[in-house]
Amino acid sequence: MKRSLYFIFTISFLILWSSCRKDFEFSPSTGNLEFSKDTVYLDTVFTNIGSSTYNLKVYNKSDDDIVIPTVKLGLGNTSEYRLNVDGISGKTFENIQILAKDSIFIFVETTIDINNFSNPNGNYLYTDQIEFDSNSNLQKVELVTLVQDAVFIYPNRDNTTKVIETLTLNVGGELVETELQGRELLNTELTFTNEKPYVIYGFAAVPNGETLTINAGARLHFHSNSGLIVSEGATLNANGSFSNDQNLLENEVIFEGDRLESNFSNTPGQWGTIWLFDGSINNSINYATIKNATVGILSDGNPNGATEKLKISNSQIYNSSNFGILGRNTSITGENVVINNSGQSSFAGTLGGTYNFTHCTIANYWSNGFRQFPSVLLNNFVTDEDNNAILADLTEANFNNCIIYGNDNPEILLDEIEDSAITFNFKFTNCLIRFEDNNNNFTGDNYNLENTNLYENNIFNEDPNFKDVELNQFIIGDESAAINKGNVLFSSQIPTDILNINRTTSPDLGAYQHVTFPKDD
Structure with missing residues (x-):
């Protein structure tokens, strides 16, 4: 009996106590909310491509539990923004509660069609506000998005089956169906200009016998699992240029992903590759930046043509999740090229x-x-599905006046399967190379650094004095071991560096002549 009375008393007390709690009584807000930011910038988005999701934190720093009568977008249901408030999606919300000394998150995103606005001129600054309460208690947080118009290239989708078009390519004179989503470029699409950026979904293929010309200042943005294919018999000419007025690569051609938000600016592996098929010819890339791909450039076949399959010059390749440049029994000439930050x-x-x-x-x-x-x-090999090695000649691999460095050691690997019928010819001349073999793991003729037929006038393991490797800034400073160590014979063939600085008389190694870095304050 006593236990029952105690239980009844306890329950009654809890009910009475709960009914007297004031912190479950919400008072109307008084316009004293605080915010994590006064403006939410949603960065730049392409027309009709959804933005990332951004957040705003709303603070109630008072001692009272409050209720906000309304939270809404200033443009109401016509707004191009979408909100999620306390887990609920919409554009207008009522009676949003925030406990004392607590906060809530509001998430913001948008998808905007630039054609809904008059005279956008390629870009349109779209704005709205999140409004909290009204009248004298009204508080606002601005929303800002730059919408960029673009040329979209994407494969067709069957309206009935919803199957996306895949590529059929001419390979060795035969049409081969692939599983790659994409399509061939039309004749009207074979010149990319700098008037609008290009956004590519799937793989855009240059047809057999055609040339894709990319003009200076053009911007190519690739969606996930997308890229550019240069088919057999086709050609790629990316014709960036240097701006002498600004001493910048502002007229370069840029290949990158289609996410323009700042937190994607250096994220590797956002798109596929520029794929030069076996049989593509006379490809050239000049003054370009290729960034955030899986493989920056994949070049297949044609190792012994009258001219190289690819000539790449005055260009930068960064943040490739696998390889910057991957050549497979091919021919490549590189001049004033900078490559960094590759997963392999x-x-x-x-x-x-x-x-x-x-x-x-x-x-x-x-x-x-x-x-x-x-x-x-x-x-000089590749293994097939049965793990058998297929061999091919390394006809030549010459590295002249180069810097080959990194955060691993060593930074060169010469992986030869010896066969008397297969050549393996390479030479490093006047290069700065990171190669320390403290444990004697690299033996054999290929690693005989005293053999001048393979290694001539090189410098090993001295500081290149790069400006900032984390920011992909590989200009060298005045404490670099590469200063004045170039062979004039090679520099006379490439008389200016990637920034158009003359190097004919005192060539430094690598793509840049050295500068004096400004001293930190």
Whole structure:
């Protein structure tokens, strides 16, 4: 009996106590909310492509539990913004409660069609506000988005089956169906200008016998799992240029992902690759930046043509989740090229081929995990599905007046399967190379650094004095070991560096002549 009375008394007390709690009584807000920011900038988005989700934190720093009568977008249901308030999606909300000394999150996103506005001129600044309460208690947080118009290239989708078009390519004279989503470029799409950026979904293929010309200042943005294919018999000419007025690469061609938000600006692996198929011819890339791909450039075949399959000059390749440049039994000439931050190798010449790099900076300061290979990888084989090695000649691989460095050691790997019928020719001349073999793991003729047929006038393991490897800034300072160490014979063939600075008389190694860095305050 006593236990029952105690139980009844306890329950009655809890009910009475709960009914007297004032912190469950919400008072109307008085216009004293505080916010994590006064303006939410949703960065830049392409027309009809959804933005990332941004957040705003709303604070009740008073001692009272409050209720906000209304939270809404200033443009109401016509607004191009979407809100999520306390887990509920919409554009207008009523009676939003915030406990004393507490806060709530509001999430904001948008998808905007620039064609809904008059005279956008390629860009349109779209704005709205989140309004909290009204009249004398009204508080506002601004919303701002720059909407950019673009040319969209995407595969067709069957309206009935919803199946997305896949590529059929001419390979060896035969039409081959692939599983790659995408389509061939039309004749009217074979010149990319700098008037609007291009946004590509799937793989855009240059048809057999055609040339894709990309003019100076053009911007190409690729969606996830997308890229550019240069088919057999086709050609890519990316014709960026240098701006002498600004001493900047402002007229370069840019290849990158389609996410324009700042937190995506250096994220590797956002899109696929520029794929030069076996049989594509006379490809050239000049003054370009290729960033945030899976493989920056994938070049297949044609190792011994009259001219190189790809000539790349005055260009930068950054943040590739696998390889910066991957050559597979192909031919590439590189001049004033800078490569960094690759999940595997910055340059890999595999299954032999023909490669000539002069005044290039091939670095790898990958910091997103373990990488298997060094900055430069050369081999003469590939293994098939039965793990059998297929061999091919490394006809030549010459690195002249280059810097080959990184945060691993060593930064070159010469992976040869010896066969008397297969050549493996390479040479490093007047290069600064990171190569320390303290444990004697690299033996054999390929690693005989005293053999002048393979290594001539090189510098090993001295500081290149890069400006900032984390920011992909590979200009060298006046404490660099690369200063005045170039061979004039090579520099006379490439008389200016990537910033158009003359190097004919006192050439430094790598893609840049040195500068004096400003001293920190």
